Amino acid sequence: MSEIIRRDPRVEWIARNRLHPLHAAAQPAAVSWMGPNGVIRKNPHGVGFIGPNGLKRIDRSGGQQGGSQKRSTASAVVQLPLHVIEQPAFHIVVVPDMVGGRLSAHDKDLLGLAHKLAGSDGAVVAVIFGEHKENALDCNGVDRLLQFEADGFSGYAPEARVLALAALERQLTPRHWLLPDSRTGGGELGRRLAAKLGVRPATRVWQVADGVSSGRAGAGREDLVQQAPRVVLAAVECAEPVSETRHEVRALALNEALVRHIPRIQDLGAVAVDPAQIPMAEAEFILSGGNGVKDWALFHQAAAALGATEGASRVAVDDGYMGRERQVGASGIWVTARVYVAVGISGAIQHLQGIGACDKVVAINLDPTCDMIKRADLSVIGESAAILQALIERVAAYRQGGARDAA
Amino acid sequence: MLTTILPILLFAALALAVIGAGKRFLMWRRGRPAQVDWLGGLLAMPRRYMVDLHHVVARDKYIANTHVATAGGFVLAAVLAILVHGFGLHSRLLGFALLAATALMFVGALFVAKRRLDPPSRLSKGPWMRLPKSLLMFAASFFIATLPVAGIVSADFGGWVLALLLSVGVAWGVSELFFGMTWGGPMKHAFAGALHLAWHRRAERFAGGRSTGLKALDLDNRNAPLGVEKPTDFTWNQLLGFDACVQCGKCEAACPAYAAGQPLNPKKLIQDMVVGLAGGTDAKFAGSPYPGKPIGEHSGGPHLPIVNLNGKALVDAETLWSCTTCRACVEECPMMIEHVDAIVDMRRHLTLEKGATPNKGAEVLDNLIATDNPGGFAPGGRLNWAADLNLALMSDKQSVEVLFWVGDGAFDMRNQRTLRAFVKVLKAAQVDFAVLGLEERDSGDVARRLGDEATFQLLAKRNIATLGQYQFRTIVTCDPHSFHVLKNEYGELGGHYQVLHHSTYMEQLISGQKLTLGTHKGGSVTYHDPCYLGRYNGEYEAPRAVLKAIGIEVREMERSAFRSRCCGGGGGAPITDIPGKQRIPDMRMADIKETAAEVVAVGCPQCTAMLEGVVGQRPEVKDIAELVADVLLESAAPLKQGNPAPVAAMEVH
Amino acid sequence: MTELNIVALVSVGAHPLSGRPRRAEQDARAVELGLHLAGERLQVLHAGDPQQEALRAYLGMGLNQLKILEQPAHSDALPVLADYLADSSAQLVLTGSQAETGEGSGMLPFLLAEQLGWPLVVGLAAVEQVSDGVAQVLQALPRGQRRRLQVRLPFVASVDNAAPTARQSAFGPARRGLLTAEEVELVADPLFASAQLQPAKPRPKRLKVIKAKTGAERMKAATAKASGGGGQVLKDVSPEAGAEAIFKLLLEEGVLR
Structure with a gap:
């Protein structure tokens, strides 16, 4: 939709129709009127309207109609310039992790790095195995897309993937292979590929500048600086993601047919892991109880209902309600959960230290002044038992609803 | 007939x-x-x-x-x-x-x-x-x-x-x-x-003497056992000592772990050693059991292991790890039996031979080896607490009057307040002092109490080598554990120093009229004797004298001085963390609350941490150094006033 | 316990804060897993300097001996290890995922598997059973998740921090254990001809760059409430309303399964 101001005949009609219920609202704000002493009063603020750029405009041509309400139009998406590489001088191949079928932040950084390496002559090729749900491949710098059919690559099939990538190597001989050095697949696939290609990769790379890559070495106390090799496994934030150009996402096909092979590693599927058994340091959703929890049976019930890993503050552990291995904090375990729900934990400094790496913290507490509330992204002040009970019921209702929907 | x-x-x-x-x-x-x-x-x-x-x-x-x-x-x-x-x-x-x-x-x-x-x-x-x-x-x-x-x-x-x-x-x-x-x-x-x-193993204890330092293991002798695995690994006079037990249970009554319901009873432990010495079961023991451990299930013999990590033998490992090494049992024992020595001897075997230090023990020991502090903090951060204090370093000064031993409290934000307070006092008294800075390492106290004699000796030898490079008259420290180890346990490894606890040193400063002090205004005060200052080193008077000098009349607890109850923080007990019915610091805080004091004065970073860890309404916990620093009179103006101290000294002459 | 012939490869680690030599964390976990699976029969192998005292920390886990293929620093450990393993009867080779000193690229298990022609399992968490030359194993995934895999023997497996924590290293066994060195052919590592190690540069925190086309947008972005300035506090709400808010957040974060 454009930003051009158009007449609105309906509003004009309402403005004329004194009997219309919206008549008053459609009137232009009075600009001038007779004051009590017969002096003309003017309201300079009532004059004009807000233009499309957010600036006030005064239209003295008299064409302004229908009041001075700001017209709300959906602001148009700015079309970024399209970056076209017709005849690439070379290729940079990126194999994104595609966690959940979408580009992760890590993948986007990697594509940014790829673009830095590709410059204006090279093309960035993204290799995706199976289906994906990403609809912003163009805005993230994918010039060429090689998408493999899911068949044969579903589940855990690193060996098949490496074979496919090796075929691509024969076809394109890319200048660089870029993979995310992540635990979600890229780190492994990249190393397998490097081993297959016989290339010594640069790993944990956090910067590539002027053809020189810097990556963490050893225990992270040193950097390994070298000419960027052909295979680069890059860390998070290795470069800024692409943000100023659009790209073609032109489909690319493999010239040779992939040879089927018998996998030496067979994926038997994911194993159901009891959230309570997940090591605290790794759990992504922790329900943690402290001094304010009075009904521990209810607490355990809530953890089970939410599917959360249980944690505890030092006091709860000292009081014997939870095992020592469940203690969160400086003297217990440093957790990295994405969501950390602190029930009745006031937030001693040692405890807050232990949850420093958590993304979202939810606090349920009686005391609105405690330190945990200051740290929390969402705090509910109230009796923990009642809130937990309500939460259990809410989740149960959600689960039942979900089951009905599915049925 | x-x-x-x-x-x-x-x-x-x-x-x-x-x-x-x-x-x-x-x-x-x-x-x-x-x-x-x-x-x-x-x-x-x-x-x-x-x-x-x-x-x-x-x-x-x-x-x-x-x-x-x-x-x-x-x-x-x-x-x-x-x-x-x-x-x-x-x-x-x-x-x-x-x-x-x-x-x-x-x-x-x-x-x-x-x-x-x-x-x-x-x-x-x-x-x-x-x-x-x-x-x-x-x-x-x-x-x-x-x-x-x-x-x-x-x-x-x-x-x-x-x-x-x-x-x-x-x-x-x-x-x-x-x-x-x-x-x-x-x-x-x-x-x-x-x-x-x-034939007591610590003959120095008699005739008014004191001997509390643990005895070193000979690590150079590869054939010597590393600690005590079976009763015959004790020295013969230790076995004799166990036999002397009259089962009066004074140790049991004094033991904080027993009172907290942890599975330790010093009397039963000594009697178990007697059972081990003669062979048999503990079924005939007619006193209180280890809390939570019925009598009659354990047995042993002179050549059988005392602890079985995968089952039952004479004593369970958690009994040994419950001890806070507070020495209350030894202090009370009319037969002068050395319970703590025996416990540490058995812990040594568990740590050095079995690698079975429970809970956080292994991690703490690894940290001590890798970073010289139990918390695993970067060793380069040891002096961060004093970044703005402009402290003199021993490596610069080479020779000073007082070497201020900071201790591992340097890494703890609470203890840093104490350290800063004490530095303020030292500066006010214009003491010629310096710190080791990054050259300081953990004194080895925790490692030794956890039975890791090897790590203790490693740390101790390096500290002794560092201290050997410099000249100083005395070492002063705010940490009774470092104090005890430096004073009483480095000697056997070749380090002999004059060491003072900061309360003693402040008492000297006060009686030497080096400090101008006001009076305390923060409400009634009680004083908690740290085990490693009191029972280990007999210093009960100096802290009280310091408190008196700032106008505090100490409201004594029923269990004070040599009968003081442990805070639960010694001997690595917070690290090995054996569960009981209640927590030792909670019991101690109950003692403190009985006096209705508003402030409890302490002289030990461990005690501070343990007592401050008590939740709920409780008196404020303050180190003696903080109390003294609070009432220092000539603050921040020693340069401006010219040199009042020498003038005063002239008048005295 | 399975009747597997297991070899654990270990390296000398470095503490991340002090840099002092120690047993490498992940390698120690590999040894721990090996001790779980093979007990006394576990073989532990190191390529490097037999005088390195830090190796004794592995012995302290209860090993009687540790075999060392003697090499000076900056030699390539891969060929000697591959040769040794190819001649051995090993069915499972355990390694850590990344060395704590030197390059630490984590390539060794991959290259070793490639050279030996064995399959490689990354992130081994447990071996469930072995029958007819096929092992059923659990692989550790991020966030404590597990995947069950079937793999043919012999294979190489790397362990990461999801593997069981290594047991304490005790002084007595560490002192008694034997470090037996074996002379091997030396292969220099070409890496350091072209690359160098430097002290790690601190990485700058990424700034939030605001790309705005108009002044108004820039203004809006500049005056927006800084994130992390305290969250939403629900006071005097019914438990149901509070629970609803929490529920919504959990749903948004996708942690409700």
């Missing part, structure tokens, strides 16, 4: 006693060799018994007087009875003396019996309930049997009936008191106790 029976009975019992003594002695000697002053010890024994031991027993007047009467009466009676009835020296004088001795013993035994009417739970029952009867029987029998000797009644008084009765009585008496002494009866404590006093 009695004149024939009595000598037979007496000498038979004596002979059996001698045989038993020999057997028992050989049993002790199964332990590892230890250097003792054989003759000197024996000669010093009566004095140790009469003075040092009595000093401890006399804390309980009732039992002290009872024991003097009973034991004194018995020793006299026994000697005289052997002379009179054994060798037949029927002199009237000896007869009267024997009568007096048995009468004295009888009276004493009556009081023993009275205590046994409704014994407190700390006392062992079983054979110990029989002892007063045996004592009475011995005293009464010999009294009556001696009446003819003294000429009070005729020789054939009572006829054969009485003679028979008396023989039975004497037989009972001498079997309990003579050969029962060496064959494992309750009276064993007298025999083993006397020899234990003579």
Whole structure:
């Protein structure tokens, strides 16, 4: 939709129709009127309207109609310039992790790095195995897309993937292979590929500048600086993601047919892991109880209902309600959960230290002044038992609803 | 007839006693060799018994007087009875003396019996309930049997009936008191106790001395066992010491871990060692069990491992890890038994041989090896707390009056307040001091209490090497644990220093009038004695004197000074973290609350941390240094005022 | 316990804060897993300097001996290890995923598997059973998740921090254990001819760059409430309303399964 101001005949009609219920609202704000002493009063603020750029405009041509309400139009998406590489001088191949079928932040950084390496002559090729749900491949710098059919690559099939990538190597001989050095697949696939290609990769790379890559070495106390090799496994934030150009996402096909092979590693599927058994340091959703929890049976019930890993503050552990291995904090375990729900934990400094790496913290507490509330992204002040009970019921209702929907 | 029976009975019992003594002695000697002053010890024994031991027993007047009467009466009676009835020296004088001795013993035994009417739970029952009867029987029998000797009644008084009765009585008496002494009866404590006093492993403890530092393991000798795995790995005089236990349960009553419901009872532990020494089960133990551990399930032998990590042996590992090494048991023990030494010896085996330090223990030890501090903090951050204080470094100054040993509290944000307060005091007193800075390492206290002698010696040797480079008159530290280790445990490894706790040093500054102080205004104060300052080093007065100097009248707790209850933070107990029914710091905080004080003064970073970890309403916890720094008068103006101190000094001259 | 012939490869680690030599964390976990699976029969192998005292920390876990293929620093460990393993009867080779000193690229298990022609399992968490030359194993995934895999013997497996924590290293066994060195052919590592190690540069925190086309947008972005300035606080709400808010957040974060 454009930003051009158009007449609105309906509003004009309402403005004329004194009997219309919206008549008053459609009137232009009075600009001038007779004051009590017969002096003309003017309201300079009532004059004009807000233009499309957010600036006030005064239209003295008299064409302004229908009041001075700001017209709300959906602001148009700015079309970024399209970056076209017709005849690439070379290729940079990126194999994104595609966690959940979408580009992760890590993948986007990697594509940014790829673009830095590709410059204006090279093309960035993204290799995706199976289906994906990403609809912003163009805005993230994918010039060429090689998408493999899911068949044969579903589940855990690193060996098949490496074979496919090796075929691509024969076809394109890319200048660089870029993979995310992540635990979600890229780190492994990249190393397998490097081993297959016989290339010594640069790993944990956090910067590539002027053809020189810097990556963490050893225990992270040193950097390994070298000419960027052909295979680069890059860390998070290795470069800024692409943000100023659009790209073609032109489909690319493999010239040779992939040879089927018998996998030496067979994926038997994911194993159901009891959230309570997940090591605290790794759990992504922790329900943690402290001094304010009075009904521990209810607490355990809530953890089970939410599917959360249980944690505890030092006091709860000292009081014997939870095992020592469940203690969160400086003297217990440093957790990295994405969501950390602190029930009745006031937030001693040692405890807050232990949850420093958590993304979202939810606090349920009686005391609105405690330190945990200051740290929390969402705090509910109230009796923990009642809130937990309500939460259990809410989740149960959600689960039942979900089951009905599915049925 | 009695004149024939009595000598037979007496000498038979004596002979059996001698045989038993020999057997028992050989049993002790199964332990590892230890250097003792054989003759000197024996000669010093009566004095140790009469003075040092009595000093401890006399804390309980009732039992002290009872024991003097009973034991004194018995020793006299026994000697005289052997002379009179054994060798037949029927002199009237000896007869009267024997009568007096048995009468004295009888009276004493009556009081023993009275205590046994409704014994407190700390006392062992079983054979110990029989002892007063045996004592009475011995005293009464010999009294009556001696009446003819003294000429009070005729020789054939009572006829054969009485003679028979008396023989039975004497037989009972001498079997309990003579050969029962060496064959494992309750009276064993007298025999083993006397020899234990003579050949004690810490002879320095007697005659007013103090010996609290743990003894080093010889790590260079590859054949020496690393700690104690089985009873025979103790030194023989340690085994002898265990045998001296009189099961009075004073240690049990004083033990913080026992009171907290952790599975430790020092008395039972010593008795278990006796079981291990002789072989058998603990089923016959007639005192309180380890909390939560029924009696009769554990057994051992001299050559069997004491701890079985995958099952039951003589003692469970968690019993050993419950100890806070607060030394309350040793302080209370009338037989001067060294419980803490034994516990650490057994911990050494678990850590050094089995790698079984529980809970966070392994992590802490790894941190100490890798980063020189138990928290695993980057060693380069050791002086961050003083970034703005402009402290002099030893490496720059080389020679100073006072070396301020900071300790690992440098990494703890709470303790940094104490450290900064103390620096303020030192600066106000214009003390010539410096710190080691990054050259300082953990003193090794925690590693040693956790049984990791290797890491302790590693840290200690490096610290000694560092300290050896510099000149200083004294080391001053705010941490009683570092204080104790530097003062009492580095000596064996070649580091001899004059070390002062900061409370002692501040007391010197105050009495030397180096500080101008106001008066404390923050409400009533009680003082918690840190174990490692008090019981380990006998410093009870200086902290109180400092508090007095700033106008504080200490509201003493019932358990203070040498009876102070541990905060639960010593001996690596917070690291090994053995669960109990309640927490030791909570109990200590209850003691503190009883005084209704608003502030509790402490002198130890561990105590501060433990007491501040108590949740709910509680008095404020403040280090003595903080209290003193709060009332310092000439703040931030020593330069402006010119040099008032020298002027004042001139006037004095 | 399975009747597997297991070899654990270990390296000398470095503490991340002090840099002091120690047993490498992940390698120690590999040894721990090996001890779980093979007990006494576990073989532990190191390529490097036999005088390195830090290796004794592995012995302290209860090993009787540790075999060392003697090499100076900056030699390539891969060929000697591959040769040794090819001649051995090993059915499972355990490694850590990344060395704590030197390059630490984490390539060793991959290259070793490639050279030996064995399959490689990354992130081994447990071996469930072995039958007919096929092992059923659990692979550790991020966030404590597990995947079951079937793999043919012999294979190489690397462990990461999801493997069981290594047991304490005790002084006694560490002192008693034997470090037996074996002379091997030396292969220099070409890496350091072209690359160098430097002290790690601190990485700058990424700034939130605001790309706005108009002044108004820039203004809006500049005056927006800084994130992390305290969250939403629900006071005086019914438990149901509070629970609803929490529920919504959990749903948004996708942690409700």
